[in-house]
Amino acid sequence: MSVIYVLLTISIIIAVVFFVAFIFAVKNGQYDDSYTPSIRMLFEDELVKDQSKPSIKTKKTN
């Protein structure tokens, strides 16, 4: 069998895997809200700041 058939099979399988992954992502609602996650992403810094406060306090008491 020529190598081109092997390559074709592999390439199509890979393409289909990604396609199915996309369909599942849509089905799970990942694309329903495309705005909030973009804001939520920016909050991570704030949360770290919050958690660091109590740790400073405990250091002082020690």
Add this chain to the structure above:
Amino acid sequence: MDEKTILELSQCFHCGDPCKKEIISFEEKSFCCNGCKTVYELFSENDLTCYYDLQSSPGAIPKDIEGKYDFLSQQNIIEKLTEFDDGETQIVTLSIPYIHCSSCIWILENLNKLNKHITSSQVNFGKKNVRITYNSKKYSLKEVVLLLCSIGYEPYISLEDFKTGQQNINRSLIYKVAIAGFAFGNVMFLSFPEYFEVGEFWIDQYKHTFRWLMFLFSLPVVFYSGSDYFISAYKGLRAKMLNIDVPIALGIAVLFLRSTSDILFDLGSGFFDSLTGLVFFLLLGRYFQQKTYQYLSFERDYKSYFPIAVTKIEMYGTELPIQVYDIQKGDRLLIRNEELIPVDGILIKGNASIDYGFVTGESATVLKQSGDKLFAGGRQTTGIIEMEVLKSVEQSYLTQLWSNDVFNKNRLDSFTTLTNVISKRFTIAVLSITCIATLFWLVVDPSKALNVFTSVLIIACPCALALAAPFTLGNVLRIFGKLQFYLKNASVIEKLAAIDTIIFDKTGTITSSKKSTAVYEGVEFSESEEILLKNTLRGSNHVLSRSLYDILDVNNIITLDHFEEHMGKGIEAKFHSDSMKVGSSSFVGTTEEMAVLNTVVHVSSNNRYKGKFIFHNKYRKGLSRLFNRLKQQYDLAILSGDNEGERDYLKKMLPTKTKLLFNQKPVDKLEYIQYHQTEGANVLMIGDGLNDAGALAQSDVGIAISENVNVFSPACDAILEASKLRHLHMYLQMSKTAIKIIKWSFILSLMYNVVGIYFAVTGQLEPVIAAILMPLSSISVVIFTTVATNISARKLE
């Protein structure tokens, strides 16, 4: 102190409102009221002050909601509102109209820090809702809602949520686009070798594999992605209508059959690239057109205004939350402050001051005494009242309007779009060209006849034609959305362009619902009288006193020796030797009989009649300019549910041609529009309250005016931010321009078709020509419409 710090100090740190009466200071920050301060305290205790870092003064004043959510402790209501419940964990999605900034998202997603029984919460900003997971054994739904209220995020729970429960999201269009795009990409790769190097050894060896692979890829495209076009064409034909989907479906079918037979009999590589590309572009157009404003609803009826439950008083005085649908004639209901009266009834106990703003659009409150009739839709504004039910929800005066036929008919069906008008002629033209060309080749060279027959149908497939309208209208829809004019769907633009009659509601639409102005007529006040008047008004909480107080200039504050408020009559005050009376004509003691229909407040000083303040509606800015601009092209009319008090003023302000009709009931408005429509007019109705709901539904285009688009408006085709009303003529002009752009792009795409048909009828159509022409025409049409709409949108500011 420089100006900026003064401004900051006088502004509430929590909600940003100016601190009017008194400034409450706490931790060097100023607050306008105790409610705001409490929210701040709550946040600072729980280390949540980041809320104020993300956005300055993002909060809302928490409202007094005592007892309002008692119904949430009822098991059957909880069951219907929650989407998951295993006895321990409950998940509920609550709609919160106030969500407006990143701070809102942050605080609502950190609810678990305020209460440890809340496991997690997730905000959907587009839909303005929050999904909360909590431990129902330790923390009830009612407590969750009360927590939200206490931090100023009062959820909106209505009858509508109660009925529909959980909605299913239809994602099939995304799947269809994805499949078509996926197949299109792969087919392009597979067909590429055959475009150029025909006759080479390796292509000859593998081309059959490639072709059958393309065939496989095209199967889901034709039978799944393209299925809508076949269904729509079938429906169109059955209704004896040649809509745009007929030639499209014909094109898809011929493309598929011709290509399959080509590769089956080894005649050529087929047109699978054009086929998948066509479906992909068409579906992209649909997707682009489908801009929805998730947090707005254009389908609301009275159900979304009403609460789910009210308080019923049982025989022995026990209070019980009861579902609105279960209310029966003869029940006794308890209506709290700021609650909506859900049914018609008779007032039994308490001072009722009802705001019928929802129903009539009038903002003034009406005073009622026990024994008076109360109508559904009114909002109680002072204290608690008890009422006896006369009619159930469905039979009430307000809700009866919805039994009118207008609310049941599907209006999309009766409307023919521009595309369908064109496509009718187009289809006939294409079919006749196909027949003539086939007949010609049957005579000259019968071997080519079938080839030509299919070629013409393939190349004439109106892809670019079908894309012109969706991309133009979709883009205009987005442009309008940015300018706070939200349309229900793209076809509204076409209808807007055809409008020739515009009808306005008065109160709340062309007048602003909150502000009013007062004109004084009578003997001039002395300085001491003016001070006394201002201070007299200061003590009263009546709506009219408050607005009069705001209008008058600031004076010294004095302490009155005597102050008394007479319910429904007026107020009385004494300072040293001076006395003052403010109120109705009989209370003040004037003999002057009033023929004036406007709201009037009379004033007397030391028992001598001084004069009266006449309240006028405050009209929106730029109104007369708007009317003068519109009068050249449109018939204008104003339909008001109000009395004729403003007739002269309106006549002066508006162009003489404008028709003015007063004392119009909701049904009158509907019939007036119906009458004009039977005379062939295309009517645009602009209204706001529930009283306009019938007229908005009956008109060709109904626009609801809203001071705050997050608050709910009646069912309509479009929602317009109130401050943008003065730009109405520009929106109408833009709609007309959009139709012109569509027509131009029709011409552009027809030119491509002429070129294509030349190749087709002469029997020279190669797959590569089709593969170039089809995307080229589609893309150039899309570029043309996008650029043209964006250029013409610049005029809109």
